[in-house]
Amino acid sequence: MTVPDPWIRTTTDHHVTHLTLDRPEALNALTPGGRDHLIALLAEASADPEVRAVVLTGTGRGFCAGADLRGGPPGVDRIAGDVARTLRLGAQRLIAAVLDCEKPVIAAVNGTAAGLGAHLAFACDLVLAAGSARFIEVFVRRGLVPDAGGAYLLPRLIGPQRAKELMFFGDALTATDAERLGLVNRVVPDGELDKTAREWAARLAAGPTRALALTKQLVNTSLDTGRATAFAAEAAAQEINMGTADAREGVASFVERREARFGGR
Numbered sequence: 001m002t003v004p005d006p007w008i009r010t011t012t013d014h015h016v017t018h019l020t021l022d023r024p025e026a027l028n029a030l031t032p033g034g035r036d037h038l039i040a041l042l043a044e045a046s047a048d049p050e051v052r053a054v055v056l057t058g059t060g061r062g063f064c065a066g067a068d069l070r071g072g073p074p075g076v077d078r079i080a081g082d083v084a085r086t087l088r089l090g091a092q093r094l095i096a097a098v099l100d101c102e103k104p105v106i107a108a109v110n111g112t113a114a115g116l117g118a119h120l121a122f123a124c125d126l127v128l129a130a131g132s133a134r135f136i137e138v139f140v141r142r143g144l145v146p147d148a149g150g151a152y153l154l155p156r157l158i159g160p161q162r163a164k165e166l167m168f169f170g171d172a173l174t175a176t177d178a179e180r181l182g183l184v185n186r187v188v189p190d191g192e193l194d195k196t197a198r199e200w201a202a203r204l205a206a207g208p209t210r211a212l213a214l215t216k217q218l219v220n221t222s223l224d225t226g227r228a229t230a231f232a233a234e235a236a237a238q239e240i241n242m243g244t245a246d247a248r249e250g251v252a253s254f255v256e257r258r259e260a261r262f263g264g265r
Helices: 032-047 082-089 091-100 116-123 138-142 150-158 160-169 175-181 190-205 209-222 227-241 245-255
Strands: 008-013 016-021 053-058 062-064 105-109 112-114 126-130 134-136 172-174 186-188
Touching: 008 032, 016 032, 016 190, 032 091, 053 062, 053 190, 062 116, 082 091, 091 116, 105 116, 105 190, 112 116, 116 134, 116 150, 126 175, 126 190, 134 175, 138 160, 150 160, 172 175, 175 186, 186 190, 209 227, 209 245
Parallel strands: 016 053, 053 105, 062 112, 105 126, 112 134, 126 186
Antiparallel strands: 008 016, 134 172
C-alpha cells in the first residue's frame, strides 16, 4: 500500500482532480515516496468515473526540480541491475502513469521544471506555462544519461536534432522558447496560470470523457505503429466509443440542433 505523501496536496471539485506538489523549499523535488504516491493518485483519477480531468502543478518557484537525490544512503555499493530496476519501477513508472491515465492531464508549470520534472510536464496531454517557467535537461550537467522517458518523449515532440541540442547542452529553456519549439501549448502571465488551467480543465471535464481517453490512446501510440496498425486501432476505438452514452448524446444533439450535454459515460 502506498503511503500518502504530505507534500502532495489533492483536491477534487467539479470533476477535476488537482494534484499540487508542495515542497517549495526543495523546488518540489520528488522523493521516492512522493513519486510513488503521485503514481497512485494518477491511477485513482484514471479509474474514478467522477474524475474527468487532472491538473498537475507546484507551489513556489518550482514546478518540479526532478528527483530528490539527497535521500539515498551514502557509501552504499550498488549491485548490478540496481539502477535499471530503480529507474524502471520509479521514474519510468511515473511517466507511464501520466501517459496511461484515462483522463486528460494538464501540466500547469509554475516555475522551474528540471530533469524528471521537465519530463513529467512533457508527458502531460496539455502544457500551460507561466511566463517565469523554465525547462532544463539537467542530466548532462551531472554527467548522467537522460531518464524518466526523456529520450522517448522529446524526439516525438520536437524532433531528434532539437532534442539532442537540449540534452547535449543542458541549457535552461524559457517558457517562450519552449512554446516556440512546441513543448508548451500556451504561455500565460504568472498570475493567470491557475485561472487558465482551471478554465481548460473545466472544458475538458465537460467533454466526452471516454472519447477523450480513446483519442489520447490513439495519439500517444501513433508514432510507434505502422499505418495498418494505426487504422485498425482507430476502427476499434470508434467501435468502442459508439456504444457510449456520450456518443449517443453527441449524435442526438446534432440532429436536434442543440448543444451537447456530455455526462462522461
